[in-house]
Amino acid sequence: MASNYFGVQAAARALAAARNIHRDGIAPTSFNQAQLNNAATRTLARSGNMIEDRDLALEVSNRMLKINASIDDSIIFVQQHCSVEEIERFKMAMGEVMYKVFEEALIPIYKKHPDLVPKGQRVSGIND
Template identity: 30%
Template sequence: MITDPHIAAKVHQLLRESSELINSAAMLVKEHCPEDEFESFRDGISKILAETLIEVLNPLYFLHPDLAPLGLRIPKNRIQPPPDAPKVIATRDLTYSLNADPDSALPMQVRVFSPRPARMRPEDTTPATDSVCTVEFHGLPYSRFDCLKIHGIDSIQSLSLALNIDRFLRNVERNHALTFRWAEDGSAYFDESAD
């Protein structure tokens, strides 16, 4: 990634400007095109914006934390996982907005990793019968929500429990003034009439 702070700042500004242009393009399509064309367009640009955040901006913020938006958690390291590390087996793309700024649509992705044997201590040598699944929440602004370790009596139970992300997201939405939406169409993730 870019190490020169002056170039990084210029790149960051250009990416912010391009994001504003993309948003303007989305508003133009929304105002002047049929709903199905707008939905297709919005799906495409939400993927671009999410990838830009995850693959470009987050690494840039890691090297240059002064460029990061206020309150955005910066990862402590970017160490690549070992080849035998659990793999992502399921994802869900969402957006969230801060209730103070309901028009914002910040991308986030939920990632569920394959179950692995749980070890209570590194010195344990007996095979573990219980299992753990990791669930990561990429894009949320609070570091304590980076990931969850979900334990079960075996791999099926830990995976089943890990896939139940709605309980966690509902709690975050209620307690941290956020609103989650589907990335595909911007509709509310939770049925607002059920509250």
């Protein structure tokens, strides 16, 4: 899959884009600035040991990263074929999906198995 960054970074970029869109007057649909700022802390506080087995956790982590890479590729495709308004709506929706994959699947896995965080990636509260 052609992607110029890991899904974890894509989620962060999508959230940054959401913040910029919000500042430009287009309100995000299902999360606000406070939620964005506190998401990692909330997730670490509430997430349990989702997957105990390291090998299974690795497989799930790889699959989640592929989901984010696929979404990233879809965003690139939409940017090449859609109007500015459609692109922004799509990026917002995909940013939310990527954020949920990261918050609800990857963070709990990385909390239990910090060695599975992709090399070169910093995940706040886990490997920083």
